[in-house]
Amino acid sequence: MGKAQELFDQATRYYDNSIELVKLMDETFQKIAFQNDPSSRYDTKVTLAQFDRILQAVLLSQALGDGNFDRLERQFVDKITDYGDLLIYIKKKTNGDLDLSWDTIANLSASTQQKLVKILPSLLDDCCDSFVKPLALLDKASTEVDELNALVENIGKIGACLAQVDGNVSDEEAEAAADMVVSLLVARWKNYMK
Numbered sequence: 001m002g003k004a005q006e007l008f009d010q011a012t013r014y015y016d017n018s019i020e021l022v023k024l025m026d027e028t029f030q031k032i033a034f035q036n037d038p039s040s041r042y043d044t045k046v047t048l049a050q051f052d053r054i055l056q057a058v059l060l061s062q063a064l065g066d067g068n069f070d071r072l073e074r075q076f077v078d079k080i081t082d083y084g085d086l087l088i089y090i091k092k093k094t095n096g097d098l099d100l101s102w103d104t105i106a107n108l109s110a111s112t113q114q115k116l117v118k119i120l121p122s123l124l125d126d127c128c129d130s131f132v133k134p135l136a137l138l139d140k141a142s143t144e145v146d147e148l149n150a151l152v153e154n155i156g157k158i159g160a161c162l163a164q165v166d167g168n169v170s171d172e173e174a175e176a177a178a179d180m181v182v183s184l185l186v187a188r189w190k191n192y193m194k
Contacts, residue, residue, distance in 0.1 A: 003164075004072050004076075004165050007076075007161040007162075007164055007165050008076055008079070008080070008161065008165070010157075010161050011076070011080060011157070011158045011161035011162065012080065014154045014155075014157040014158045014161075015055070015080055015081070015154070015158060017154055018051065018055075018151055018154040018155070018158075019048060019051070019082070019083075021147065021150055021151060021154075022047060022048060022051050022135070022151070023044055023047075023048065025135050025138055025139075025147055026044045026047040026048075026134070026135070027044060028138060029134045029135065029137070029138045030042070030044075032138070033134070045083055047131060047134075047135075048082075048083035048084070049083040049084030050084065050127050050128075050130060050131035051083070051084070051131060052081035052082065052083045052084030052085070052086075053084045053085070053086045053089050053124060053127055054124065054127070054128060054131060054184050054185060055080065055081060055155060055158070056077055056080070056081055056084075056085070056086035057086055057120045057124055057180060057184060058155055058159065058177050058180045058181055058184065059076070059077045059080065059158070059159065059162055059177070060077055060086065060105070060117070060120070061117045061120065061176045061177060061179070061180040062159050062162060062163065062173045062174070062176050062177035062180070063076075063077060063162065063173070064105075064113045064114070064116075064117055064176065065170065065172040065173035065174075065175065065176030065177070066168060066170045066172050066173050067110040067113070067172075068166070068168070069102075069105060069106040069113070070106075070165070070166035070168075071106075072165045072166055073162060073165055073166055074102040074103065074105075074106055075102075076161075076162050076165050077102065077162070078102050080158065087100050087101065087102070089123075089124075089127065090123055093123050094123070100116075117176065117180075120180065120184075121180075121183045121184060124184060128184050128185070128188055129188065132185065132188040132189050132192060133188075133192055135147065135189075136148070136188070136189045136190075136191075136192035136193055137192060139189070139193065140192070140193050148185070148186065148189045148190075151185065152181060152185065152186065155177075155181055155185075156177075156181075159173075159174075159177045
């Protein structure tokens with residue numbers, strides 16, 4: 001368990017870095033966007049919860065990429081986030097039709113797991129757009145920092161930690177994570193940057 005805990009602690013540092021970046025971006029966006037109407041501001045925790053759901057979707061896709069959602073991987077994906085929970089979001093989004101737990105997902109057949117991965121982008125469509133649009137518009141206006149690259153890099157490092165947790169690093173897992181990052185974040189972000 002020592003190696004898994006070290007990897008989780010390392011991933012938590014990358015997660016914390018991402019949270020600080022998202023907080024700063026969201027607060028800056030709100031300050032600019034609502035300067036004439038401060039009552040329209042919202043709690044930054046909304047944006048942080050959206051990031052958490054996106055991160056968990058990426059990590060879940062990665063963990064399922066090799067067809068084995070190991071116990072340590074389940075704990076990692078569940079515990080890495082502080083503000084949002086992908087499975088609660090899915091349950092609400094499907095009006096309770098998809099009431100999943102990490103253990104339930106692990107016990108699904110490989111083909112059913114892959115079906116779940118394939119529907120994640122459509123389930124998260126509203127969440128992703130709501131998360132990406134204001135941050136991408138802020139990123140477009142700022143040339144100092146490439147926020148998208150910073151987030152993607154942190155997500156990649158978190159994913160690298162997850163890949164090592166079960167001792168079985170595979171190309172399938174890396175490809176699944178990369179595909180989900182592009183689908184949920186990168187393609188949308190770049191679309192708003194045009």
